[in-house]
Amino acid sequence: MAEEEKGAKKKKSFKAYKKRKTCPKCGAGIHLAEHENRLSCGKCGYMEMKKD
Ligand SMILES: [Zn+2]
Numbered sequence: 001m002a003e004e005e006k007g008a009k010k011k012k013s014f015k016a017y018k019k020r021k022t023c024p025k026c027g028a029g030i031h032l033a034e035h036e037n038r039l040s041c042g043k044c045g046y047m048e049m050k051k052d
Pocket of ligand 1: 023024025026027030041042043044045046
């Protein structure tokens with residue numbers, strides 16, 4: 001039997017933003033995820049609109 005080659009591993013590259021905000025609900029250590037026009041916390045679901 002032929003073994004299936006799993007060479008296509010998708011690597012998720014996280015962009016390191018220096019201005020990442022922390023979640024006001026979760027506190028320091030939990031950063032908000034950057035979206036196109038908003039920031040959101042993946043832990044508690046907090047969302048914040050970008051003002052730029
Ligand atoms: Zn949070």
